[in-house]
Amino acid sequence: MMQEILSKTTWLEWFGVSFAVVQVLLAQKNNIHNYLFGIAGILLALYVKFNARLYAEFTLDLYYLVMSIYGWLFWKYGKKQSETPITLTTRIEKYKAIGIVLGTFLLFYLFLTHYTDSDVPVWDSVVTAFAWAGMWLMAKRKVENWVLLNISNFIAVPLLIHKDLYLYAALTAFLFIVAIFGYxxxxxxxxxxxYAS
Structure with a gap:
């Protein structure tokens, strides 16, 4: 079984997962350099996910790429040219996050069912919708980003196993644990x- 899993794992997956592990550990420690490792891992994941026909997750990785660049700049400069503090999500931001989840799910579900050969349109869309909202909150340095990302992680593990992406499934299970500590x-x-303000 283990030999079969390893035989299906490419060097791109190994490098992509390694960069992602470093990224999430740095993010959990509130280290701005998490985005640099994240960008490297995302670029590799784009290739892997597209070839696995996980089109919503591929698009999610494109979104991660954009949000990682945005997040790095926002963390570094913020609105007042100083590091943006970590805060709780406001009521308006919660509504926006819910809107991102619902809107993203609908968009991806319609796209995947009408314009692709995806064999997991609902599953892929749900994972992606929660992750989009979570990444948006992370870029804004909101505590609750970890909750939405973990909903996505929880649903993504069996999806990735279904697609024989065992290393990415293991990474996602690891991310689930790290996200608890991140929260x-x-x-x-x-x-x-x-309390300091």
Whole structure:
């Protein structure tokens, strides 16, 4: 079984997953350099996901690429040319995040069912919708980004196994665990920032 899994794993997956592991560990530690490793991992994942016919996840990785560049600049400069603090999501931002989830799901589901040969349009769309909203909140340095990303991670693991992307499934399970600690860490930082102001 393990030999079969390893035989289906390309060197692009190994490098992509390695960069992604470093990225999420740095993000959990609130280190701005997480985005540089993330960008490298995303570029490799784009190739792998497209060849696996995971078109919504491919598009998600394109979105991750754009949001990673945006997030890196936002973390570095913010609105006042200083590092943007970690905060809790406002009510308006929660509504926007829900809108991103619903809108993204509908868009991808319609696109995948009408214009691609995807064999998992609902599954792929749900994973992507929650991840899009989570990445948007991460770029804005909102604590709740970890919750939405973990909903996506939880649903993505069996999808990736179904597609024989075992290394990416293992990475996603790892990301799920790291995201729990990310949430705890960011929540603590947000509370300290709130009480200090």
């Amino acid at each position: 705890i860490n960011w929540n603590k930082i947000a509370k300290q920032t709130h």
